[in-house]
Amino acid sequence: MSSIDVCFSPELLHLYDLKGKAVVAVDILRATSTMVTAFANGAADIIPVMQLDECLQYATQGCLTAAERDGVKAEGFDLGNSPFAYMNGHIKGRTIAITTTNGTRAIRMSEAAEEIIVGAFLNLQAVADHLIALGLDVIVVCAGWKGKFNLEDTLFAGALAAKLQDKFTFENDATLASLYLYQAAKADLVTFLRQSSHVQRLENLETNKDIAFCMKHDVYNTLPVWKKDRLVDLHAAPTLA
């Protein structure tokens, strides 16, 4: 039986052996929710990068550029980190270079894994189905908040563990804690999260609508995975040559 484990922060990732395993990278507010939304709205591929200037250079290659720092869109970029900015059809077929505070880091630091999948509540069932079919040991890598534990990524880990609990063993206390927290919170995730000072900071930036959207389960069937140097959607409709 394969196992599921949870890493609460990229700062703890060196304690986990990723080799031969499937990583689910998660940054619910809002990087991975936004990436899932982008693919659902036709993005061709997504290049996550660590630095603002590196990201901006992709504009010269015909990419759209997206950046967020401390919760707001960075100056000079085409897109920020709100999923709603990716919904009006203008991203169809485009490559998006994106840098975010925590989410990009979780993805790029997981490159030793056999497979990296981008997870969000928005594509929870698609991720769970894929992991069951894949049969590898799973490590959920939470982006956290500036290296620290955060609730929303942990709640996603708990939601995924709930989906997988009949088919996977639980390796550690982090998975048990995530599952308990999700069970306590699932009746009303938004109200539960509103107690969090980190979420309160985001709310001050008028992202209430984003937060409510990012808590919705199974809105999309997209399955972003890491291929060589970028994310592609495994569930994308094949393009006609």
Add this chain to the structure above:
Amino acid sequence: MSSIDVCFSPELLHLYDLKGKAVVAVDILRATSTMVTAFANGAADIIPVMQLDECLQYATQGCLTAAERDGVKAEGFDLGNSPFAYMNGHIKGRTIAITTTNGTRAIRMSEAAEEIIVGAFLNLQAVADHLIALGLDVIVVCAGWKGKFNLEDTLFAGALAAKLQDKFTFENDATLASLYLYQAAKADLVTFLRQSSHVQRLENLETNKDIAFCMKHDVYNTLPVWKKDRLVDLHAAPTLA
């Protein structure tokens, strides 16, 4: 109003500013539970050290030596890490040099703090009362398990947050998560913990009795604090000159 925050692992401690704050170091299974028990049974002071050989050298200075590695007493030492080994009166008035896998590390890595207090369920109320009187911002430093998150230290953090919640603000998601987990678990901490693979490993070492004891609340009124190079009990009866 002072704040309370929780650090789930010494591996995350660099993200926290300890200056001017009170640290509560916790390693429920079993280092800090054992230290609290040792003081309650008359230990004069406790010297936590990182390495086995450094610890053994204290024997030449008339100290008792105590060591545990991977859950069992290390060879050549007077004491292991079971609180029951500290109860038969032979430690009264003695200095104990102790090294443990995770707990010593949490204490020694917190030396930048204004005050370091050793916490366990066994002296929970004494720690809470002291923190309220002290009025400093509090960071609970969980020893964790080989750098990773563990449930039992988190449950202690939640129990302490429950005691302090009317008088302290909650700074971060880790404190909220700890409090929720404690509320879910407090009716039967032992059964709750038994799901943990880490606790199951300890149980294989026939430490069931230790685990049940370490979950008991407020058995002792001891208050171990760090003074210069060792732990002393602030609540110890004054010795007669």
